[in-house]
Amino acid sequence: MNFTGTSDSPINFTTSAGHSNSINDLMTITAKDSNVFSNSGTDNIEVNFNFTQPSDGNGNVQGSGTEDIAFFGLFDLASGNITWNNPGTITFADGAILNVTLTPVTMPTTFGTTDSVQIGATFKDVQDPKSTPVPEPMSLALLGTGIFGLGLVGRRPASKSA
Template identity: 40%
Template sequence: MTITTALAGPLGLAALALPPVAHAGSIQTVASFNYSNGVYPEASVTDVGGTLYGTTVTGGTTGYGYGTLFSYDPSSGGLTTLVSFNYYANGSAPLAGLTDVGGTLYGTTANGGAVGLGTLFSYDPSSGSLTTLASFNFANGSDPLAGLTDVGGTLYGTTYSGGTAGSGTVFAYQLPTSSTSVPEPGSLALLGTGLAGLGLVLRRSRRRRAHA
């Protein structure tokens, strides 16, 4: 929702679009969902660089309305549908909020995926791409309803059902490391020793040539 105000000036009227402003002590509606951009947002939004990201459980533009991932820009008041979930390919019904890890957002869907029991996904705001990282299959859990917690590059979460007793699970998902990884201290030390040895060989070679 955007408020447009007409301003009078020497050149006539000009339209200035202003984002909604929240006033102290009051609740201000800044955007409304309308099915095509989502229905029933149940989780909180996540701030990434001043832009808010969130999910809706249903609605969207695919199938019977399997939910959306959206962004809201407080500076412009713009609500943008970034992803409409489509059940089997990328899940359905994202009930939980999104977890920001280094600028990439991670979340779950309670249904859909390869066997219809939910997914774990990532969303990259810079490229706009959503990737299904894993599908739940009852053995590893089913129906993830709560959010994810990042602990040193590993995501932890729970599922409402599934597992060995069918009563839910605690799961972990190890995030991939950067392709440009820093060598381990042991590797650096070994590399340093190798260079020192090479220097010693070169010095001995010079001495032999000098005495020849």
């Protein structure tokens, strides 16, 4: 039993903590059994996610897939399902965290030993990027001290020449 997957397009969405984004047709998973005389098979599946924006992030969702094949003389009938150990976690270099939940699927009964199904996903933002505080109070204090110092220098009495 071999499972392969392809994604049709890049994933693009904007989110904030507590919000979710769903993508109905995230990828196509194909199950192919190389032995047409086998009755069934099970294989482990892992979907890896690698993000480049807004910062590097990666994670995965694991699951398993089964396929049942009935051999009827000149043709085969194949069916099966894929279940996921949801949710998977994607962590980003900037501290953001997404949970990804993949949809379980039942492969339709088809002729032959190959089935393909569309997998959907929901991405939930569980933690926004960690922000670095901007030191504004210190900047304003330094600016105020500088202006005060200039005021003192400007008010100093001029020296008399003899």
